[in-house]
Amino acid sequence: MFPWKPSFQTVSECDKCYLFSLQPLHIFIPLESSPLKTHNSTNSRSLEALIHHLVPTVDYYPDRTYIFTFLLSSRLFMHPYELMSKVCHLCMEQQRLGDPQADKKRVRKITPKILQLLTEWTETFPYDFRDERMMRSLKELTHRLASGEEVYRKAVGQLSQGLIRRLTVQSQYEEALVKINATAAERLAALKSKPQASIQRDMLSICSDPFTVAQQLTHIELERLSYIGPEEFVQAFVQKDPLDNDKSCYSDRKKASNLEAYVEWFNRLSYLVATEICMPVKKKHRARVIEFFIDVARECFNIGNFNSLMAIISGMNMSPVSRLKKTWSKVKTAKFDILEHQMDPSSNFYNYRTALRGATQRSITANSSREKIVIPFFSLLIKDIYFLNEGCASRLPDGHINFEKFWELAKQVSEFMTWKKVECPFEKDRKILQYLLTAPAFTEDALYLASYESEGPENNMEKDRWKSLRCV
16 A cells, blocks of 8 residues: 555656756745754844854853754855864863863853854764864863863763764775676676676566565665665755855865765666566566566665665666566556656656655654655756755855844754664665666667667667667
């Protein structure tokens, strides 16, 4: 059963290149409805005033939503290491940290607050601290904080250990991705060099249960989502501060590329699905593979895994697959038509957004981790954030920061942060995971060649292309 009652309609072919054919989406949510709008006084202020608003005092600690919003959006105007330097200066100079003449009582009150701010920064934006300048400022400030009582030394130690652990895990993940990609490249090269001797196993020979495959896809999705830092959404689009044409704000030194790796995973899954369909020699087998992946996509929809769902649909809509008319004539397409309708890009992806809201509501009220899963169609999420950034000015005519824009930016990113923290409840199947991550996925030319060999060219254009592909 589909949990959000999709309409039974057939729709036109989905557009494959969502991320790279960006169109305005007009999805802005009224600021008044945003739970992040808790600081009316910060809607329009200078950058310096906003930095002061970030730094705790004896009688004040910034709201967590403000901390997240400002740390996320500040990189539009300055490097994180520059912000850290200013925060350190304000903490040490204004609060007189390390000054032997300072009021000990005052220092005891302010130190836990500064430690809390640094903890939130290092936990939410750990990749900022891959910069040596960030680490230098952090060490200088925490050294001052730890010079007091034993309890502060322990807190500083825990903060440092937590940060090192997060950065180590990120490095290990990046190394694992390199190995996975290398293995996939090797298997594709082996298939090209000996196409007859190294006939690859197909997905159905690994697992014929669509529900299990959908669960393993969800494992991959949630793992890769979990490593994407919130700042990566900003750094993907930021180039320069509009008030300083020579100053690149953040894009010159990227600290992580998990967002790009996740988009590459989407592309890999699309091409893998197309490869699995085009590879079999027999029409009956190809039709069975198509029906299998339709069932996998349906299970992804029921789970709330919209990214794998769209990747599978995109793979089936690639021209080398869609042109296999004899194969498709053997396929029961009713379920596929429903899925296409749910992910129809018309009306600003209205059907998908409705389903996403349903999944989000289910997640909020969920009693089990299974029901908490929400994996958005990621390229569309990036587009939404991109046009939110492009559609509103970052600075107002008086030069102040347009903080209303950043409340909305933070709202969208914070929703994603909630989704990415969900633990996958399904049992891992190493064999299926390994296949999904490393099995050969053809290039577009190889897909066309396999498609023409399965069902011959139908017109002169296809015949010319087939000839040129066979000559390569």
